[in-house]
Amino acid sequence: xxxxxxxxxxxxxxxxxxxxxxxxxxxxxxxxxxxxxxxxxxxxxxxxxxxxxxxxxxxxxxxxxxxxxxxxxxxxxxxxxxxxxxxxxxxxxxxxxxxxxxxxxxxxxxxxxxxxxxxxxxxxxxxxxxxxxxxxxxxxxxxxxxxxxxxxxxxxxxxxxxxxxxxxxxxxxxxxxxxxxxxxxxxxxxxxxxxxxxxxxxxxxxxxxxxxxxxxxxxxxxxxxxxxxxxxxxxxxxxxxxxxxxxxxxxxxxxxxxxxxxxxxxxxxxxxxxxxxxxxxxxxxxxxxxxxxxxxxxxxxxxxxxxxxxxxxxxxxxxxxxxxxxxxxxxxxxxxxxxxxxxxxxxxxxxxxxxxxxxxxxxxxxxxxx
Amino acid sequence: xxxxxxxxxxxxxxxxxxxxxxxxxxxxxxxxxxxxxxxxxxxxxxxxxxxxxxxxxxxxxxxxxxxxxxxxxxxxxxxxxxxxxxxxxxxxxxxxxxxxxxxxxxxxxxxxxxxxxxxxxxxxxxxxxxxxxxxxxxxxxxxxxxxxxxxxxxxxxxxxxxxxxxxxxxxxxxxxxxxxxxxxxxxxxxxxxxxxxxxxxxxxxxxxxxxxxxxxxxxxxxxxxxxxxxxxxxxxxxxxxxxxxxxxxxxxxxxxxxxxxxxxxxxxxxxxxxxxxxxxxxxxxxxxxxxxxxxxxxxxxxxxxxxxxxxxxxxxxxxxxxxxxxxxxxxxxxxxxxxxxxxxxxxxxxxxxxxxxxxxxxxxxxxxxxxxxxxxxxxxxxxxxxxxxxxxxxxxxxxxxxxxxxx
Amino acid sequence: xxxxxxxxxxxxxxxxxxxxxxxxxxxxxxxxxxxxxxxxxxxxxxxxxxxxxxxxxxxxxxxxxxxxxxxxxxxxxxxxxxxxxxxxxxxxxxxxxxxxxxxxxxxxxxxxxxxxxxxxxxxxxxxxxxxxxxxxxxxxxxxxxxxxxxxxxxxxxxxxxxxxxxxxxxxx
Numbered sequence: 001x002x003x004x005x006x007x008x009x010x011x012x013x014x015x016x017x018x019x020x021x022x023x024x025x026x027x028x029x030x031x032x033x034x035x036x037x038x039x040x041x042x043x044x045x046x047x048x049x050x051x052x053x054x055x056x057x058x059x060x061x062x063x064x065x066x067x068x069x070x071x072x073x074x075x076x077x078x079x080x081x082x083x084x085x086x087x088x089x090x091x092x093x094x095x096x097x098x099x100x101x102x103x104x105x106x107x108x109x110x111x112x113x114x115x116x117x118x119x120x121x122x123x124x125x126x127x128x129x130x131x132x133x134x135x136x137x138x139x140x141x142x143x144x145x146x147x148x149x150x151x152x153x154x155x156x157x158x159x160x161x162x163x164x165x166x167x168x169x170x171x172x173x174x175x176x177x178x179x180x181x182x183x184x185x186x187x188x189x190x191x192x193x194x195x196x197x198x199x200x201x202x203x204x205x206x207x208x209x210x211x212x213x214x215x216x217x218x219x220x221x222x223x224x225x226x227x228x229x230x231x232x233x234x235x236x237x238x239x240x241x242x243x244x245x246x247x248x249x250x251x252x253x254x255x256x257x258x259x260x261x262x263x264x265x266x267x268x269x270x271x272x273x274x275x276x277x278x279x280x281x282x283x284x285x286x287x288x289x290x291x292x293x294x295x296x297x298x299x300x301x302x303x304x305x306x307x308x309x310x311x312x313x314x315x316x317x318x319x320x321x322x323x324x325x326x327x328x329x330x331x332x333x334x335x336x337x338x339x340x341x342x343x344x345x346x347x348x349x350x351x352x353x354x355x356x357x358x359x360x361x362x363x364x365x366x367x368x369x370x
Numbered sequence: 371x372x373x374x375x376x377x378x379x380x381x382x383x384x385x386x387x388x389x390x391x392x393x394x395x396x397x398x399x400x401x402x403x404x405x406x407x408x409x410x411x412x413x414x415x416x417x418x419x420x421x422x423x424x425x426x427x428x429x430x431x432x433x434x435x436x437x438x439x440x441x442x443x444x445x446x447x448x449x450x451x452x453x454x455x456x457x458x459x460x461x462x463x464x465x466x467x468x469x470x471x472x473x474x475x476x477x478x479x480x481x482x483x484x485x486x487x488x489x490x491x492x493x494x495x496x497x498x499x500x501x502x503x504x505x506x507x508x509x510x511x512x513x514x515x516x517x518x519x520x521x522x523x524x525x526x527x528x529x530x531x532x533x534x535x536x537x538x539x540x541x542x543x544x545x546x547x548x549x550x551x552x553x554x555x556x557x558x559x560x561x562x563x564x565x566x567x568x569x570x571x572x573x574x575x576x577x578x579x580x581x582x583x584x585x586x587x588x589x590x591x592x593x594x595x596x597x598x599x600x601x602x603x604x605x606x607x608x609x610x611x612x613x614x615x616x617x618x619x620x621x622x623x624x625x626x627x628x629x630x631x632x633x634x635x636x637x638x639x640x641x642x643x644x645x646x647x648x649x650x651x652x653x654x655x656x657x658x659x660x661x662x663x664x665x666x667x668x669x670x671x672x673x674x675x676x677x678x679x680x681x682x683x684x685x686x687x688x689x690x691x692x693x694x695x696x697x698x699x700x701x702x703x704x705x706x707x708x709x710x711x712x713x714x715x716x717x718x719x720x721x722x723x724x725x726x727x728x729x730x731x732x733x734x735x736x737x738x739x740x741x742x743x744x745x746x747x748x749x750x751x752x753x754x755x756x757x758x759x760x761x762x763x764x765x766x767x768x769x770x771x772x773x774x775x776x777x
Numbered sequence: 778x779x780x781x782x783x784x785x786x787x788x789x790x791x792x793x794x795x796x797x798x799x800x801x802x803x804x805x806x807x808x809x810x811x812x813x814x815x816x817x818x819x820x821x822x823x824x825x826x827x828x829x830x831x832x833x834x835x836x837x838x839x840x841x842x843x844x845x846x847x848x849x850x851x852x853x854x855x856x857x858x859x860x861x862x863x864x865x866x867x868x869x870x871x872x873x874x875x876x877x878x879x880x881x882x883x884x885x886x887x888x889x890x891x892x893x894x895x896x897x898x899x900x901x902x903x904x905x906x907x908x909x910x911x912x913x914x915x916x917x918x919x920x921x922x923x924x925x926x927x928x929x930x931x932x933x934x935x936x937x938x939x940x941x942x943x944x945x946x947x948x949x
Contacts, residue, residue: 009514031522031684122681124590129419195591195680351518352683457808488906491831495818498839502811505846509804517850524847528840548828548906 006034011354013042019116019358020365024342031350036343040369047370051329056082056157056296059329064151066331067367069109072101072142073309075155080236081305081316082157086298088291091284094159095237099275100172101142101154102237102307103268107179108138109310110219110261113362114186117258120359121199127189134182137175144168157296159287169276179269187262190255200255204345204357207252214341218312218334220361223260224252230308242274254360261362264310297324311335311362331370335363396473404622405435410666411673418677445611450512453608457510462609462616465503469620471496472627477551477639489550490542493631494535497586497624501527504605507617511608519604522684526585526592529688533695534582540575540706541566541635550631554639558646565638570745571706576636578699580671583632585691587625590676592687625672626665633664693759701751705744712740783823790816807846814838828906 012023021042027035047066051059063078064071076098083090115131139149145164146152154161190196206216211224221228229246231239247263249256298320306315312334319328338361345361346354409424409432416423424431449458475489501524508520544566545553557564566572585592606617633639640657648656682690713736715722726736790813797809814837821830913921 007514007518009518028518031518118680122590122593123679124415124676126415126419126677127680129421133420193679195682198686199680199683350683350685352681454802454804457804488827488831491828491835495831495834495839498835498843499811499815501839501843502808502846505843505850506808509846509850521847521851524843528843531839 009351011351012039019363020368022363022365022368024354024358026351026354028351031352033346033349033351033354036346036354038339038342040339040365043365043369045370048329048331052326055294055324056298056326057293059326060155061151061153064153065366066333066370067309067311067314067335067364068150069112069364070105070310071150071152072098072105072154073307073314075152076102076237077305077307077309077314078316079155079157080307081303081318082296082298084303084305085301085318085320086157086291086296088158089288090158090237091286091288092238092282093163093279093284094286094288096275096279096282097160097164097286098155099237099239099242100164100272100279101145101152101160103271103275104138104141104172106268106310107265108135109362110265111135111182111186113310113359114258114261117254117356117359117362118189118196120355121196130186130189134175134179141168141171141175144171156287156291156293158291159285161287163286172272172276176269176272180266183262183265183269186265187259190258190262197255199353199356200258201253202251203254203349203353204360205251205253206341206345210344211252211341214337214344216312216338216341218308218310218338218362219257219260219264220312220338220341222247223249223257225249230306230313234306236305236307238275238278239271241278242271244270254356257360295324297322302328306332309334311364311367312338331367333367333370335361335365335367336370339363339368396470400470400473400623400626401619403626404619405439406432407622407626407669408435408438408618410669411676414670414673415677418674439615442615443612447611447613448608450608452512454510454512457506458608459613461503461507461510461605462613462620463503464506465500465620466616466623468496468499468503469623469627473623475550476627476630477554477634488548490538490548490553490635493550493627494531494538497627498527498531500586500620500624503620507609508605511605513608515603515607516605519607523588523605525684526588526687529691530582530585530592530695533578533691533699534586536696536699536703537575537579537582538635539699539703540571543703543706543710544569544572550634550639554634554641557638558641561643563638563641563643565636565641567636569709570741570748571702571709572636574698574702574748575706576632578695578702579632579636580668582691582695583628584672584675585687587628587672588621589625589672591679591682593681625669629665629668629672630661632668633661637664637668639664689759694755697755698748698751702748705747705751708747709740709744712736712743779823782819786816786819786823790820803849804846807842807849810845811838811842814842828909 007028009026009028010023011026013021015023021040023039023042025037025039026033045065047062050062054062060075060078063074066074082088111131111134112128113131115128118127118131119125142152142154143149145162145168146154190200206220206224208224208226211221211226216224217228225248227246227248230236231244232246244267247260247267249260300320300322302317302319304315304317306313308314313332314334315332317328317330317332318326321327342358342361345357349357412434413423413425413431424434427433427437449455472493475492504523504527505520508516508518508523511517541553542548545556547553547556557566567576584590606614609617638660640654640661642657642660645653645657645660647653711719712722712726716728717723722736726739727733793809793813793816797806797813800806800809814833818830818833818838821827821833
């Protein structure tokens with residue numbers, strides 16, 4: 001029997017579907033993948049070191065640049081870590097505002113992630129632009145409330161930078177009218193398209209045990225059938241007041257992840273509905289006025305705060321030595337940890353599947369290389 | 371030395387001149403058509419994606435391709451250091467040559483009939499040389515992505531050429547000719563609506579041919595040789611500037627040629643209501659219009675598919691060709707034979723004459739019976755193939771091994 | 778006109794054949810062979826046998842040679858290893874056979890130039906697909922069917938052979 005050569009191919013760092021500057025050193029036998037080695041660090045910019053030099057407030061806009069799709073969630077997580085460290089009370093209204101922003105962010109992220117995923121499968125940009133359609137509207141809302149479309153820098157210690165007004169709420173309600181139909185359309189895209197089904201079903205299977213041992217979180221973990229969600233496991237903000245479900249997959253393939261994301265968008269919609277309903281009764285302003293934002297000096301100690309970012313569990317670990325900047329600052333980035341499971345998910349599949357699997361993990365390089 | 375025919379000098383100068391004019395027309399027309407198609411495709415896809423598409427250069431952005439042509443021509447011509455220079459240079463030439471040759475036998479409406487008697491075969495012979503160009507580009511670039519793309523391209527082309535040619539067989543059976551002009555003329559009855567696509571066998575042939583043509587023209591969902599999200603740009607990776615433009619040109623001209631061929635073979639070419647009534651010149655012009663409308667409609671269908679469907683994986687692609695298309699196409703050849711027997715056989719099969727009367731173009735009973743019988747056969751075939759393929763879900767690797775893809 | 782075309786194609790064909798034999802790179806050889814086939818196809822056209830020309834290009838240049846190229850590239854065997862000759866007596870025998878073939882060609886060209894005289898009108902019919910198929914399906918039906926069965930056996934054999942290796946791989 002003739003032996004064909006095994007080919008080593010570098011996918012990336014300049015490659016259309018690596019979602020940023022990411023390199024996969026791939027060994028293929030024909031089209032089948034034998035080995036995969038992820039190589040990253042091309043976007044490293046000393047984020048954690050900078051966090052130890054900056055003052056606490058100065059670091060807030062830096063967190064925007066982690067997962068630049070969801071700066072709102074990053075701000076929230078970081079603010080929570082600092083609030084825990086300094087023992088700051090957050091008014092109820094501010095909590096609701098943060099939840100609304102988080103859930104809008106989740107819809108935004110999942111819509112565009114699914115669009116990108118379909119784009120990786122070769123649907124010629126149509127799906128991508130479909131995903132970006134709703135994202136645009138949400139970004140407009142973010143701009144209205146924070147002044148920036150993507151780098152929102154919205155949270156402050158003890159609340160948020162600006163209050164939301166009636167116009168914002170009416171706009172959110174207007175946006176939400178179209179959302180259920182949009183979710184249904186997105187789901188139909190998958191369930192009724194034969195090619196998509198054969199590309200997604202049984203591809204990139206991540207078994208439950210493996211997912212747990214890799215400490216994978218977010219839709220990736222839930223797609224593998226583990227009902228773990230920080231919003232339920234350790235309810236933060238006001239998440240314990242809402243009624244919502246955690247969607248889980250059964251097999252753990254690309255198809256399950258797709259369905260989980262679509263379903264999560266629906267659950268976000270439910271949370272939004274309830275949050276908008278409950279918010280008028282919430283007490284307090286949008287921010288705790290007693291907090292000294294600029295010259296915050298938390299007492300000596302450490303804190304770890306986590307939130308459910310759209311990509312998984314996003315955690316911030318802070319150690320304070322009592323000065324104006326953190327002694328130690330560490331980010332638990334979900335993209336980075338989820339990415340570590342890539343090689344095991346890809347082995348034995350075709351090259352074409354690798355990009356689809358990578359797309360289904362939904363990584364952002366800004367978060368992987370901090 | 372008398373066995374070589376002697377032609378007077380002035381006669382062959384005229385021949386050469388006419389040939390040169392024809393070739394120039396095809397080349398200019400082909401490249402202009404390709405430019406129009408790129409614009410058309412981008413605008414159509416933009417419309418599907420809630421965008422506007424190119425609309426700045428010239429009226430409605432029609433001159434956008436011109437500006438792009440200038441851009442590609444003025445770009446630096448790069449050959450990779452370790453590439454095989456000659457092969458790398460010749461690959462686009464081979465690609466374009468293969469495509470342009472196909473245009474030689476396409477009848478443009480009723481105005482310019484082509485005379486080659488085996489025109490259909492000729493087209494697929496020369497477009498088959500595409501694969502050579504692809505391999506040359508893939509290997510000559512000395513790039514792994516290019517090589518992978520070239521391999522994929524060849525595997526795809528070779529396996530889809532079989533259903534493509536097999537899908538043609540019914541048409542050849544129905545018309546009894548290999549000449550495109552003859553095939554078109556024979557679809558002229560029934561007030562210009564005697565297109566082959568209106569019979570069950572013709573319809574099946576058309577659909578299967580269309581799918582195979584998508585693969586031959588590297589259109590989504592079969593664009594895996596240049597799948598940009600997987601292997602950068604496949605065999606095109608190391609090409610830039612004018613060489614890339616030539617590849618692009620040949621790709622679009624292939625698609626244009628495939629649309630023309632489909633319009634001629636299945637949709638009656640230039641036939642339509644009023645063509646015969648209006649006489650040679652006016653009717654010829656009308657036929658040209660019909661022909662272009664049909665071809666553009668087919669191209670629009672291709673664009674529509676490109677804008678909606680994701681790409682298949684290599685093994686799924688092969689599986690589709692061998693397990694799905696090929697059986698259906700083979701059954702279709704069989705049912706075409708039955709169609710011909712029922713509609714045309716008089717003295718050869720007395721039993722048909724006894725049952726349905728003499729074969730004639732107005733013997734509707736014979737046509738009705740033929741439609742019912744062939745429709746049933748084809749539907750059964752499609753159903754059976756679908757059922758069989760459903761049983762084994764994703765294990766499609768045997769075909770690859772048969773093709774030598776897997777080790 | 779035809780003379781001009783004939784001479785050009787003949788030169789191309791001979792040149793391609795020489796290039797095929799002389800080039801040390803297997804891919805180049807295969808490409809030269811394709812060029813040769815195409816030139817021969819043009820000659821068929823000159824002989825008014827367009828069907829043969831189309832078949833020549835489809836089968837040889839389009840299918841067989843592409844598979845050749847594919848295999849060469851897949852195995853990365855394009856560089857011929859000139860140093861070691863596996864079969865020692867291959868070269869002298871090749872030279873001998875070549876000489877015999879050359880002598881034969883010269884003999885035919887010298888002696889039998891009239892061979893070309895007769896068939897050119899008679900051969901007109903052979904190139905037509907209708908005559909060809911009529912002969913194939915009546916006079917030579919049995920050989921035709923035997924060949925089809927042979928090809929089928931070959932296909933089945935390939936499938937069976939590759940299947941076994943797959944199973945072996947799984948067992949490892």
